[in-house]
Amino acid sequence: MKFKIALVAALAALLGGGLQADPVALMDDVIGLSKTSVFDDPVPPEFAYSTLDPKKSGVLPRFWDEAPPQIPHRLDKYLPVNAKTNKCLQCHDDPEVIGKKVKGKPTPMSESHYAKSEDDELVVSNKRYVCTLCHVPQADVEALVGNTFRGE
Ligand code: HEC
Numbered sequence: 001m002k003f004k005i006a007l008v009a010a011l012a013a014l015l016g017g018g019l020q021a022d023p024v025a026l027m028d029d030v031i032g033l034s035k036t037s038v039f040d041d042p043v044p045p046e047f048a049y050s051t052l053d054p055k056k057s058g059v060l061p062r063f064w065d066e067a068p069p070q071i072p073h074r075l076d077k078y079l080p081v082n083a084k085t086n087k088c089l090q091c092h093d094d095p096e097v098i099g100k101k102v103k104g105k106p107t108p109m110s111e112s113h114y115a116k117s118e119d120d121e122l123v124v125s126n127k128r129y130v131c132t133l134c135h136v137p138q139a140d141v142e143a144l145v146g147n148t149f150r151g152e
């Protein structure tokens, strides 16, 4: 009986203590990545993707050797990429000159983008068909979340 009472008392102390703990006040503007109140409806800053024609775009710096190069030119004219059409291939699919930079010509996709057919020919790999999964267009915007990552 004594034990039972002690147990009930301990439970009451625990519950009571729990209820009495100071609530930690978290303001709604520090809960998420957006540093505004959850009741605000903020308008994101406007930005525009590059409108440069491929002929004039040049290339952008690469962050590290194996990083997928960023797309330096406009994209709107060449999308969507789907089973019926892939305009990227019209300019970047050139297995004859893989790894060679021909002046005035688009960089050819590297060998990693191809698979070998039964006749030992290079065919565009299905894994690399949807170019925009890995290559992204660029716009002049601030990073939403800062980071200290450095490639080589
Ligand atoms: C009309 C031809 C053309 C089309 C279509 C085109 N590109 Fe390009 N692309 C270029 C040219 C020209 C360059 C810049 C010169 C270079 O690659 O050296 C370039 C550059 C790039 C680069 C950067 C290469 C590097 O070495 O840094 C990537 C990535 C790229 N394009 C991806 C794409 C994707 C993805 C698509 C389809 C959505 C596409 N391109 C459609 C012509 C084209």
Ligand code: HEC
Pocket (backbone or CB within 6 Å): 065, 066, 067, 068, 069, 088, 089, 092, 098, 099, 107, 108, 109, 110, 111, 112, 113, 127, 128, 129, 130, 131, 132, 133, 134, 135
């Ligand atoms: C699964 C991710 C992925 C997909 C999908 C993809 N790429 Fe790439 N791409 C890469 C990576 C990673 C590199 C850099 C390393 C390499 O060359 O394999 C690259 C390199 C390139 C290069 C530069 C080649 C060089 O010699 O420097 C071009 C151009 C390119 N890709 C175009 C394309 C096009 C066009 C498509 C669509 C048909 C495409 N990529 C699809 C990941 C991808």
